[in-house]
Amino acid sequence: MTTFLEEARQETAKLRQAIHDLPFNLELTAGTLRQDRFQHYLIQDALYLTEYARALAALAAKAPSAGTIAQFGEAAAGAVFFEQAMQQTFLTTFGITAAEVAASSASPTNLAYTGFMLAEGMKGTYETLLAAVLPCFSIYAEVGAAIAAKASDNNPFQLWIDTYAAPEFQQSVQRAEEAANRIAQDTNPALYRKMLNLFRCSVEFEWMFWDAAYRLETWPTAIYR
Known part of the structure; x- marks a missing residue:
């Protein structure tokens, strides 16, 4: 019997390959990504993770069992502390303070993606919200492992690569995927x-997020501020 994740991956196969082939990820793998692009990504991702943690907290509140409540409650905390610890290391290297990150504006793509998940957190069910938040887990595990397998030596982005290729992160993703497979049955x-449609939409947002960082996306109305 085909699981939910297997079917979701089949339906998004071309899109997920397109994520691997994005200039941002190819250049990150080669260690040639421009600092301003990576810096833009880090700031936007730091803003994103705060809202993603809210979505995971909402998922924990909707979860049907004590085990899944604890699982996604811990994932919400991890989104804040585990990944942001890595981000802060890079941001400190770039001379960017936490206050400067907090004062930054979410890009249009960032705001659309987090708004999409938070809206599902308000109006959706446990099943639909899990499908909406899952690609952020699955895509990063997939991309992180793929980049780790072929990253250049002495890659300046090795800490980022190691964060998402780490066994602890990969195992947490596997547990989230297993929860989705169980509930989808x-x-x-x-x-x-x-659920499949929401999963696809989030995969599309993942492509857009990396593409926006590479383009150094800002609000087109910023010139009027």
């Missing part, structure tokens, strides 16, 4: 299709 066809 008990859904009706309409809800199952909605």
